Amino acid sequence: MSREEAVTQVEEERRARETTEANVNRRHEILRQKIEIDFQRHKDDIQRLERELSRLKSSADSTQSNSGSKDPVIQRQGSSALGPYKTKEMAQKPVNLGRRCIFCKKNVVSVVFLPCTHQVLCVSCNEEHEKRAKTCPCCSTRIRERIRVYGASS
Structure with missing residues (x-):
């Protein structure tokens, strides 16, 4: 193999490695963006669920104070050592x-x-x-x- 062929082969391998690295970096960035989007979506879901829970608790409290009876769900479940x-x-x-x-x-x-x-x-x-x-x-x-x-x- 001549020197020119060896140089050409090394150049081809370098280009292939750079292409592979660029693809890996691109996939890495896509994964990073997906994680950030998923995180924001989950945070929004948690906030929405916390607002809904708060609304339901206040609704249950007002219903309980008006009727004077205990929550039927709590009555069915009973008390548990596990909380x-x-x-x-x-x-x-x-x-x-x-x-x-x-x-x-x-x-x-x-x-x-x-x-x-x-x-x-x-x-x-x-x-x-x-x-x-x-x-x-x-x-x-x-x-x-x-x-x-x-x-x-x-």
């Missing part, structure tokens, strides 16, 4: 419904870990976590990327 949880496992591991950071417990979560897609840390705790650990605090999966997501309240 609002359906199973013992759920009572032991409550879901992060408030969407608060699992480290500081104050700030709203705003960082998604890839590839596991857990979203459990705020920006400031993520910065500290990134210095010390390279794995997800929930599942111990190696974090390849951390994506900041923006919602209605972040």
